[in-house]
Amino acid sequence: MDKKNLLKSSRITIEPSDEKDLWNADWIISLTKGDGERIGKASFAGEKVRGTVPLTVELEEEYRNRGYGTEAICKMVNWAFRHPNVYEVTAETEHENDKAVKALGKAGFVYREGDRQTERYSVVRGRSNWLGIYLVIGICLGLVLGIVLSAPKLGFGIGLVISLITGAAMDNSEKRKREKVTGKNSLR
Numbered sequence: 001m002d003k004k005n006l007l008k009s010s011r012i013t014i015e016p017s018d019e020k021d022l023w024n025a026d027w028i029i030s031l032t033k034g035d036g037e038r039i040g041k042a043s044f045a046g047e048k049v050r051g052t053v054p055l056t057v058e059l060e061e062e063y064r065n066r067g068y069g070t071e072a073i074c075k076m077v078n079w080a081f082r083h084p085n086v087y088e089v090t091a092e093t094e095h096e097n098d099k100a101v102k103a104l105g106k107a108g109f110v111y112r113e114g115d116r117q118t119e120r121y122s123v124v125r126g127r128s129n130w131l132g133i134y135l136v137i138g139i140c141l142g143l144v145l146g147i148v149l150s151a152p153k154l155g156f157g158i159g160l161v162i163s164l165i166t167g168a169a170m171d172n173s174e175k176r177k178r179e180k181v182t183g184k185n186s187l188r
Contacts, residue, residue, distance in 0.1 A: 007075040008032060012068055014042060014075055023048065029059070029072050039063040042076050051087040051181040052122070053080055057103075065099060073107040081125045085181050090122040131167030138163020 005022060007014040013032045018025035022044075029040040040059035047054065057072050073091070080086045091109060093100040095117055109121035142159015146152035 005079075007079055009071060009075065012039070012071055012075075014072060023053070027076070029057075029068070039068060040072070042072055044076075044080065051085055051178070053086055053089055055080070055089050055091050057091075069100075070103040070106045073103060073109075077107060077123055084177075087125045087178055087181065088122050090120060092118050092120050095119055131164070131171050134163040134167035134170065135160075136163075138166070 005016055005019065007027075009032065011032055013030045013036065014027050015030075016022050016025050016027050024045045025043070026045075027042040028038055029042060030036045030038050038060075040057065040063065042055065042057045044053050044055060046056070055073065055076055057069055057076065059069050059072075077089050080089050089109075090112075091104055093104065095114060101119070101121075104121045108123045110123065112120045112122050114120060138159040138161075139156065140159070142156045142162075143152060144155070145158060146155020149155055
C-alpha cells in the first residue's frame with residue numbers, strides 16, 4: 001500500500017482498492033478505530049472532462065447522518081486537488097436526497113444544474129496564491145537587502161517590486177494553464 005494514497009483521519013480511513021487505477025477504482029471507507037470496519041466506498045469513476053472529475057461516495061445505511069460522508073467527500077476532494085490538472089470535482093445526487101445535498105454543501109460544493117430527478121454539484125479548486133507568497137518573500141528579502149545597503153526603504157521598495165512582478169507572473173501562468181486544461185476563461 002502506497003501511503004501517499006492513504007487518506008486518514010481520527011474517524012475514518014480511505015484507501016484505494018487498486019493502486020494501479022486510482023481514478024477508476026473504488027476507494028474503501030473504513031472506521032479508523034476498532035477493527036477497521038468497512039462503512040462505504042468512494043470513487044472517481046466516470047467521465048473525466050477537461051480538468052473535471054466526478055466523485056461518488058456511498059455509505060452503508062447505519063453509518064449515514066454521522067458526518068462520515070462529509071468527511072469522506074472532503075478527503076477525496078483534497079486528494080484530487082493535489083493533482084495539477086484537476087480543477088473541479090463534480091457530484092450528482094437525487095433531487096430529493098436532502099442529506100446528500102447537505103453533505104455536499106458542507107464540503108464546499110455548489111449547485112450547478114439539475115432536472116426533476118438529479119442535481120449536479122461541484123467544487124472548484126481555489127485560485128493560486130503565488131502573489132501573496134512572493135510578496136512576503138520579497139518584502140523579507142528586501143528588508144535584508146536594505147539593511148545590508150544601509151538603506152532599508154530602498155531595499156524594501158526593491159523587494160516589493162520584484163515580488164509583485166514575480167507573483168503576478170506566477171498567478172498568470174497558473175491561470176493560463178487552468179484555462180488551457182479546462183477551456184474555461186474564469187472560475188465559476
